[in-house]
Amino acid sequence: MEKITADKYIFHKNCFCCKHCKKKLSMHNYAPLHGEFYCIFHYQQLFRRKGNYDEGFGHAQHKNQWLLRNTADVVHDESEA
Structure with a gap:
């Protein structure tokens, strides 16, 4: 049986199909x-x-995983300017 590897998944050639329409896929x-x-x-x-790919699949939005710089740690002294 012929196999296809796509994104670290291994499929039988006949099983590698579109989730929506079931059309056979190729590389x-x-x-x-x-x-x-x-x-x-x-x-x-x-x-x-x-x-927005994430929310449609019940995943947290990717942008929420980005680290935000903590602006409270930055002190601006306007008198020095």
Whole structure:
């Protein structure tokens, strides 16, 4: 049985399909998102225009994981200016 490896997942060739339409995928026509695989058409239709990939899948927004600089630690003395 022929196997395909995509984003560290191993599939039987016949099992590598779009989550939305079930069309067979190849190494040249898929887009991954959170361990799910889509044909390019459905990936763009379902996700590209929306821009917020995380919340749609119940994940915390990625931007909330960024470290914010603690501005309370920065002291500005306007008298020195």
